[in-house]
Amino acid sequence: MSIKVLKPGLQTSIQDLGRSGFRHLGVSQAGAIDSYHLKLANWLVSKPLDSACIESYLIGPVIEFQSNMTIAITGAEFEMYLNNTPISNNRSYNVHSSDRLEFGKLISGARAYIAFSAALNCQTVMTCYSSDTTSGIAATQTPTLSVGEIISTLDSIDELPIRTLPKELVIPNQKNIIVRVIKGLEYSRLTKKSKQILFESTFKVDANSNRMGLRLNGEHLELKEQHEMVSSPIVHGTIQLPKSGQPIIALNEGQTIGGYPRVAQVISADLHLLGQAAPNSKISFYPITIDKAATLQKHKTDFLKEHITYF
Amino acid sequence: MLFHNFSIHINSDCSLLVQFEEKPNLKLTEFIHSFIASIPQLNLKSYTESVAAYQSILLIFDPLNWNYQESIKQLEQCLSKFEPSKFFEPKIIKIPVCYDSRVAKDLTAFCEVKNISIKELIALHTKPSYRVEMLGFLPGFLYLFGLNEKISLPRKSVPDVKIPAGSVAIGGTQTGIYPIDSPGGWHIIGRTPISLFTPKQKPPAIANPLDFIQFEAISYDEYLNYVD
Numbered sequence: 225m226s227i228k229v230l231k232p233g234l235q236t237s238i239q240d241l242g243r244s245g246f247r248h249l250g251v252s253q254a255g256a257i258d259s260y261h262l263k264l265a266n267w268l269v270s271k272p273l274d275s276a277c278i279e280s281y282l283i284g285p286v287i288e289f290q291s292n293m294t295i296a297i298t299g300a301e302f303e304m305y306l307n308n309t310p311i312s313n314n315r316s317y318n319v320h321s322s323d324r325l326e327f328g329k330l331i332s333g334a335r336a337y338i339a340f341s342a343a344l345n346c347q348t349v350m351t352c353y354s355s356d357t358t359s360g361i362a363a364t365q366t367p368t369l370s371v372g373e374i375i376s377t378l379d380s381i382d383e384l385p386i387r388t389l390p391k392e393l394v395i396p397n398q399k400n401i402i403v404r405v406i407k408g409l410e411y412s413r414l415t416k417k418s419k420q421i422l423f424e425s426t427f428k429v430d431a432n433s434n435r436m437g438l439r440l441n442g443e444h445l446e447l448k449e450q451h452e453m454v455s456s457p458i459v460h461g462t463i464q465l466p467k468s469g470q471p472i473i474a475l476n477e478g479q480t481i482g483g484y485p486r487v488a489q490v491i492s493a494d495l496h497l498l499g500q501a502a503p504n505s506k507i508s509f510y511p512i513t514i515d516k517a518a519t520l521q522k523h524k525t526d527f528l529k530e531h532i533t534y535f
Numbered sequence: 536m537l538f539h540n541f542s543i544h545i546n547s548d549c550s551l552l553v554q555f556e557e558k559p560n561l562k563l564t565e566f567i568h569s570f571i572a573s574i575p576q577l578n579l580k581s582y583t584e585s586v587a588a589y590q591s592i593l594l595i596f597d598p599l600n601w602n603y604q605e606s607i608k609q610l611e612q613c614l615s616k617f618e619p620s621k622f623f624e625p626k627i628i629k630i631p632v633c634y635d636s637r638v639a640k641d642l643t644a645f646c647e648v649k650n651i652s653i654k655e656l657i658a659l660h661t662k663p664s665y666r667v668e669m670l671g672f673l674p675g676f677l678y679l680f681g682l683n684e685k686i687s688l689p690r691k692s693v694p695d696v697k698i699p700a701g702s703v704a705i706g707g708t709q710t711g712i713y714p715i716d717s718p719g720g721w722h723i724i725g726r727t728p729i730s731l732f733t734p735k736q737k738p739p740a741i742a743n744p745l746d747f748i749q750f751e752a753i754s755y756d757e758y759l760n761y762v763d
Contacts, residue, residue, distance in 0.1 A: 457593035481671035489547040492598040517548035
């Protein structure tokens with residue numbers, strides 16, 4: 225009862241919704257960058273929504289199932305084959321021992337989530353299964369899956385009824401991603417022109433982005449005067465401005481403390497959208513109020529509850 | 536009672552930042568950690584965790600149904616009447632360090648720039664008891680206070696791509712130990728054979744805020760044969 229990694233792909237790792245309560249030790253939450261699609265993948269295989277999935281980034285893996293289980297893939301769209309037959313996102317498939325799932329070319333988005341009905345058979349580390357690929361904290365042998373690695377699982381029900389994602393829940397992957405933000409603590413230090421650039425121009429995602437952060441390239445952002453920051457806390461979604469004038473958005477493996485001005489903050493309801501930002505895709509920021517951010521978070525949670533029946 | 540002027544800011548749609556006005560100092564550090572330790576008893580609604588920094592405290596809440604106005608009010612009240620208790624019993628933690636260019640690639644260059652011998656550097660670096668101000672940046676990274684300014688040196692302009700775990704380094708007016716392999720811009724002057732962060736251990740980090748760190752010089756042979 226296991227899943228064997230034949231080819232690991234680029235940055236393939238086990239992720240659930242991540243850990244909380246360890247930031248005071250310098251440990252950030254890790255977890256699925258696109259938590260929305262992790263939840264949907266789990267729903268398709270009738271698992272609790274916060275279960276661990278395989279997250280793959282830009283280049284997907286080739287894996288072999290060594291027992292019967294049900295699987296589903298969501299998020300980034302890849303060319304995919306199950307025993308050489310093309311398959312698609314957003315529905316479940318019953319697979320059998322020695323079936324092989326192969327990822328091909330990336331079509332849209334950046335991160336795919338592979339859910340499997342069988343439960344993981346390993347110990348959690350610091351309360352969850354998420355791999356922190358930056359610091360190496362991992363429940364599996366290595367933080368990113370390696371060639372020949374065996375992911376041990378428990379027994380699964382042989383066949384589950386096939387589930388398809390309700391179309392209301394499908395979010396098409398965009399080349400231009402708009403995320404809503406609130407102003408950051410050092411926003412007022414930006415020049416008038418930079419404030420305008422921040423909210424009115426688009427930024428291109430740099431190839432050096434990873435699970436720590438999205439590095440952006442765009443029109444140069446400037447502070448009114450140079451400002452030496454005392455090291456201060458950073459959270460998921462904080463948009464920092466290093467001296468280069470090119471912003472960085474902290475993701476799930478971002479530092480807990482940093483030293484750059486915090487110019488804006490992505491709202492909780494939109495954080496998952498950052499998970500589908502591939503290199504060279506575009507991001508723009510739309511400012512809203514804190515009250516609006518709270519309402520949007522509630523809407524998103526209610527919307528998900530409404531459309532997926534959970535038992 | 537010593538009052539610390541503060542202001543509370545909305546940091547995100549699920550976090551608040553308490554910012555203190557005064558420059559970082561021991562009394563403030565004690566106040567910050569004492570307050571954080573008392574948070575579980577305050578019954579702050581939707582509260583999940585907090586992070587201490589030199590001059591600020593970050594409090595994180597569950598974004599769903601979080602009433603930030605209520606949290607700000609609650610926090611303001613608690614902070615203005617809070618009296619830090621003297622419950623800290625700081626430990627003194629000794630960390631063996633091998634100051635040898637075979638494990639510390641910047642040691643020779645560092646001593647040349649500072650115009651001191653390796654022996655003098657070791658004496659200056661091992662003399663103080665460094666106070667742990669906070670943990671953060673990387674898992675188990677300790678922000679230490681107390682570096683002798685004679686051995687401070689601005690960070691490298693081009694950071695190294697990979698600094699090995701255990702490297703003891705100086706960056707600006709700070710000294711620290713890289714707990715894991717990591718990129719970094721500090722000057723590597725030594726290496727410790729002990730591990731600073733073990734995820735499966737409880738607690739995973741070797742020190743808590745307000746503990747003291749003392750570096751002890753060991754030889755290259757002792758480094759190689761060290762059993763953690």
